[in-house]
Amino acid sequence: MGEIIHGFLNALMPMNLVAALLSVAVGIVIGSLPGLSAAMGVALLIPLTFGMSTETGLITLAGVYCGAVFGGSISAILIHTPGTSSAAATALDGYQLTLKGKPKKALNTAVISSFGGAMVSSVALYMFAPPLARLALKFGPAENFWLSIFGLTIIAGVSSKSVVKGLLSGAFGLSLSTIGMDPMSGVPRFTMDSVYLLDGLPFTATLIGLFSMSQVFILSEKVLTRIKNKVVEEGYNDGISFKEFKSIMPTILRSGVIGSVTGILPGAGGTIAAFIGYDWAKKFSKNKEEFGKGCIEGVAGPEAANNAVTGGSLIPTLTLGIPGNSVTAVLMGGLIIKGLQPGPDLFTIHGKITYTFFAGFIVVNVFMLLLGLFASKYFAKVSKVPNNCLIPIIFSLSVIGSYAIKNSMFDVWVMFAFGIIGYFVKKFGLNAAAVVLALIIGPIGEEGLRRVVLMYPERVVSHLFSSPISMTLVLMSLLSLISPLIISMVSSMKESRKSRIA
Amino acid sequence: MEKKSNLLLCFGFFIFLGIYGFFLRGLSESDSLYPKFVLTLLAVLTVTMTLQVVMSKTDEYKTSLFIGFQKRQFFSVMAEGVIYLILINLLGYFTSTLLFVGGLLLTLGTPKKMSAIVTVGFCIFIYLVFRVFLGVPVPRGIIF
Numbered sequence: 001m002g003e004i005i006h007g008f009l010n011a012l013m014p015m016n017l018v019a020a021l022l023s024v025a026v027g028i029v030i031g032s033l034p035g036l037s038a039a040m041g042v043a044l045l046i047p048l049t050f051g052m053s054t055e056t057g058l059i060t061l062a063g064v065y066c067g068a069v070f071g072g073s074i075s076a077i078l079i080h081t082p083g084t085s086s087a088a089a090t091a092l093d094g095y096q097l098t099l100k101g102k103p104k105k106a107l108n109t110a111v112i113s114s115f116g117g118a119m120v121s122s123v124a125l126y127m128f129a130p131p132l133a134r135l136a137l138k139f140g141p142a143e144n145f146w147l148s149i150f151g152l153t154i155i156a157g158v159s160s161k162s163v164v165k166g167l168l169s170g171a172f173g174l175s176l177s178t179i180g181m182d183p184m185s186g187v188p189r190f191t192m193d194s195v196y197l198l199d200g201l202p203f204t205a206t207l208i209g210l211f212s213m214s215q216v217f218i219l220s221e222k223v224l225t226r227i228k229n230k231v232v233e234e235g236y237n238d239g240i241s242f243k244e245f246k247s248i249m250p251t252i253l254r255s256g257v258i259g260s261v262t263g264i265l266p267g268a269g270g271t272i273a274a275f276i277g278y279d280w281a282k283k284f285s286k287n288k289e290e291f292g293k294g295c296i297e298g299v300a301g302p303e304a305a306n307n308a309v310t311g312g313s314l315i316p317t318l319t320l321g322i323p324g325n326s327v328t329a330v331l332m333g334g335l336i337i338k339g340l341q342p343g344p345d346l347f348t349i350h351g352k353i354t355y356t357f358f359a360g361f362i363v364v365n366v367f368m369l370l371l372g373l374f375a376s377k378y379f380a381k382v383s384k385v386p387n388n389c390l391i392p393i394i395f396s397l398s399v400i401g402s403y404a405i406k407n408s409m410f411d412v413w414v415m416f417a418f419g420i421i422g423y424f425v426k427k428f429g430l431n432a433a434a435v436v437l438a439l440i441i442g443p444i445g446e447e448g449l450r451r452v453v454l455m456y457p458e459r460v461v462s463h464l465f466s467s468p469i470s471m472t473l474v475l476m477s478l479l480s481l482i483s484p485l486i487i488s489m490v491s492s493m494k495e496s497r498k499s500r501i502a
Numbered sequence: 503m504e505k506k507s508n509l510l511l512c513f514g515f516f517i518f519l520g521i522y523g524f525f526l527r528g529l530s531e532s533d534s535l536y537p538k539f540v541l542t543l544l545a546v547l548t549v550t551m552t553l554q555v556v557m558s559k560t561d562e563y564k565t566s567l568f569i570g571f572q573k574r575q576f577f578s579v580m581a582e583g584v585i586y587l588i589l590i591n592l593l594g595y596f597t598s599t600l601l602f603v604g605g606l607l608l609t610l611g612t613p614k615k616m617s618a619i620v621t622v623g624f625c626i627f628i629y630l631v632f633r634v635f636l637g638v639p640v641p642r643g644i645i646f
Contacts, residue, residue, distance in 0.1 A: 051637050095547045110532060169517065171544045175522055178540060182533045189533065190525050219578040223573050224610055388610035389620050392603040395583060398627065400595065404638045412641070427567050428511045446536040454536065 007355030009093045009365050016059050018359060019052065023060040025368045027067020028379050032075045033390070038068035038397050038434075039326040042222050044203055044397050047404035054338045061361030062333050065210070065327050066118060066310050070077025070372060073110045073303055074379055078103055086270030086306040089278040093291065093298030099296050104377075107250025108240040109299045113252050117304030118365040120256025121263060125358055128264070132319040133347045141451035142464050146473035148445030150436055154480040157403045159427070161484055162429065163481060169431040173438025174445075183443060184450050196410045204410040205402035205482060206387020206418050206439065209328070210432045212398045213419025215243065216391055220315045220428060224388045231245045233414040237485065240296070247281050248300040255304035262305070263325075265291035270306035277305025303445075311361060318342050318354065321441065332440060337405070507567050508555045515548040578609050594643035600625050 010016065017252035023045070030041035041064045049057030072084030090110060096107035139147065152170035154428035179190045180200030190412045191197040255277035262273035281301025291298045309325070316322045321342035323329035332342060340346060346354045371379075423430050456463040465471060513515070522541055530613050558563035586602040602623055632638040 026551045047638060051635075092578070117508060146537050162549060164554060166549060168544070171540060171547055172515075172518070174517075174540045175537070175544060180536045185530075185533055187529070187533045189537065190522075190527060214581065216583075217576065221576045223570065223572060224575070376593065386612075388607065388612050389616075391610060392606040393624055394604060394618075395579075395586070395606075396599045396624070396628070398588070399590070399599075400632060400640055402640070403595075403641050404632075407641075409587075409591065409641060410597075412590075416587060424514075428507065430511075449536055449539070450532075453532075492550075 003355045005373030006352055008350070008400050009270065010055060010356040011059065011359035011423045013108070014029060015053075016056050016356075016360060019056045019060045020063050020364045021352070021367050021371075022372060023063025024067040026063075026072070027064040027069075029067075029382050030064065030370070031068035031071020031073075031087075033071075033385060036074075036390070036394075037084055037211070037326075038065055039330050040211045040215055040394075041065075041068050042327055042330045042334070043400050044210045044394075046207075046330070046337065047401040048321025049338075050404060051332065053342070054127050055360070056357040057338060059336070059364065061331050062310075062357065063367070064365040065331060066307065066368055067360070067371075068327075069097070069116045069307055070111060070308055070368050071304075071379065072454055073114070073299075074107065074376055077106045077110060077299070077498045084270075086274050087302075087339060088271065088301035089274040090299055090306075092278065093295050093301075094291065095235065095292075096151075097296070097299065102294070104239050105244075106294075106299055108373060109244075109248065109296045110303045111369055112240065112245065113248065113255070113300040113303040114307040114372070115365055115369040116249075117256040117259050117306070117308035118310060120304075120363070120364050121260040121308040122358065122365070124260040125265070125311045125361065129358075130317050130347050132315060133344045135138075138469060140467070141448040141455070143448070143467060143469045143473065145445050145452065146470050147322070147446030148441040148448065148479070150473045150477045150480070151441050152321075152434065153477040154322075163485075165299045165429055166431045166434055167481075168435035169425065172430070173435035174442045176206075176435070177439050177442025177448070178401050183447050184454070196408070200443075201439070202402070202406065202408075202411040202414055203333055203439065204337060204405050206416040207330055207436060208398050208402050209415040209418025210422035210425065210436060212394055213328065213415055213434070215396050216398070217419060217423040219387045219391050219394075220389070225387065243382035245297055248297055248422065250284070250296050250302045250343050251302040253442060254280060254304040255301050256308045259308025260312040263309035264315050269291045270309040273309045274302035274306040277301040277303075288441040299319065307365075307405065314361070317342075319348055321444065323433075323437055323461055329433050329436040329440065333436070336440070353377070359473035361483075364497065366397035393463050426436065504567075505555055505558065508551070512548055512552040512555065515544065515551075519544055519548060563629045575610065579606065582606050582609065590643060592643045596625060596629060596641040598643070599628070 001200055026045070027038070029040060030036050031038060042061055045061060045064050049060050052060065068084060069086060071088045072087030073094065074083065076082040076087040076091035079097055080091055080095040082088045082091050094110065097103065131397050152174070154168070177200070179197055181188055182423050188198055243334045258280060259273040262276065278298060278301045282288055282298045285291065285295070285297050287295055287297065313323070313325050313328045317328040317332050319342065321332070325334050335342065340350055340353065398419070399412055399413060402411045403409065405411065422432055425435065452463055453460055463473065516612055519541065520542070521644065529537070582602065582605060586598055589598040589601065600621060604617055604621040607620060608614065612620070632640060
């Protein structure tokens with residue numbers, strides 16, 4: 001309890017408040033720019049946090065994350081172009097409200113719901129993260145090996161369009177994680193005699209390349225139109241009434257829970273949560289026929305759900321080291337760069353930092369609420385920035401970001417190379433998040449396997465399957481691989497039943 | 503699904519497998535244990551995907567990967583980017599960024615006045631944020 005209170009007091013320090021406010025504003029700007037993702041924003045901002053204390057740095061990254069998730073809804077509501085994929089469901093009713101001349105009502109609903117969803121998920125964060133971290137204490141080498149496999153199968157199986165492509169992305173990331181010195185013997189592997197690669201691939205540079213530089217190439221291949229998005233200038237007087245606020249409260253709470261649970265499941269992500277939130281809002285609504293025509297519940301459902309994912313996805317990231325989605329994979333990179341290893345230590349040795357981060361998560365959401373209520377209209381103007389301005393700016397920021405960690409131009413070239421790799425990863429439908437996750441958990445898995453081989457040379461296989469935790473992880477890995485097949489079978493059965501009835 | 507692009511992807515992975523396997527040769531048995539596990543995993547998945555693509559009856563033999571691809575624009579960004587990275591070693595980060603951002607904006611068809619404003623504004627912004635406020639190191643060149 002003392003650490004929780006200390007966390008709040010620390011998060012309310014002037015420096016942390018300034019960092020929270022500015023980072024949320026930057027996040028909203030990034031989120032409202034169609035084509036730029038929250039993961040890209042967090043990756044670019046990591047180097048900025050070097051000059052900050054660990055707590056301030058983490059609050060900054062959380063601010064960008066939460067701001068970007070909400071920011072995506074601004075352009076979805078005002079110009080029918082979701083800034084991020086998780087805001088796609090918000091566009092359905094949000095833009096209809098704008099067309100009816102009620103953009104302020106839609107924006108207010110979005111930000112209040114986003115705040116509500118995030119608060120539900122922060123309760124989940126406080127409740128579930130510490131016990132899960134205690135469970136991680138029971139993990140030995142075999143469990144760590146299976147944990148790395150489980151992390152990969154779930155992110156590859158759930159978040160990719162094709163399970164095989166998702167797994168291939170993960171395996172590709174695992175192969176990249178073997179570059180550098182062998183963790184046990186120190187023998188260089190795949191380094192091509194370069195001293196720069198002895199410590200493995202520079203993580204932040206790889207991350208910035210895969211998420212930010214690749215976006216430069218994606219934008220460069222498209223026709224750059226000079227047609228500016230029109231932002232609605234009228235209808236900013238009619239906000240949300242208390243009666244309307246009361247009517248969307250159940251939807252916010254329900255979607256908050258949906259988002260938190262979806263966030264805890266690694267790989268599921270904000271887009272899935274938003275559509276489930278929208279679907280459930282419709283199912284439980286008294287105004288079902290209004291959905292799709294500009295219903296505030298249709299905005300509240302997905303917005304509360306996709307923002308609740310932010311807190312939920314931090315739970316497996318901080319406790320088990322399995323990021324819930326691509327943004328938390330990048331955020332976890334920031335955590336590791338700051339010298340913090342996800343797991344039980346975060347809640348014991350580094351408890352003060354972790355609880356400051358949790359409290360900071362609440363603070364950034366308060367700022368998100370304030371900025372969203374009073375400045376959404378101005379943030380919307382950001383979506384007018386043309387792509388030909390974004391291309392050189394993102395490029396230059398990626399360079400400085402990848403250089404700043406080790407003051408090495410080698411890292412900049414690695415970032416550029418991974419920009420090209422990331423471009424092809426996106427083009428061929430592979431999963432960049434799975435590649436990053438594999439880079440993080442690959443060494444954990446390797447160390448686990450090597451230790452088992454070293455300690456139990458005669459019974460490696462039997463030891464790998466000996467503990468209940470290992471078996472649970474194996475079963476969960478199999479389930480995550482089979483689940484997309486089951487889901488597609490169930491949906492095709494539903495479809496055929498529907499067509500038979502028709 | 504598009505057969506042609508997926509087959510291209512499989513082909514790319516087979517080449518990667520070959521390179522990865524080639525570099526594995528010189529390692530001892532214990533050092534190559536995990537890489538061999540990864541290699542096997544990659545091989546199994548690549549073969550699975552190849553079979554899946556080849557045996558699929560519904561997929562069309564086509565690729566839409568590069569439809570609408572702006573060749574000149576894309577390679578201009580790529581080339582100017584490489585020149586920029588080389589120039590950093592000579593001119594330092596700020597000077598080369600000034601030249602790169604301004605040059606690329608003009609190449610991408612941004613009006614001159616706007617290019618000038620964005621270039622100068624952006625350079626002042628990164629100088630203030632990275633150098634003055636946060637003290638983040640930036641690449642220094644031979645000249646600057």
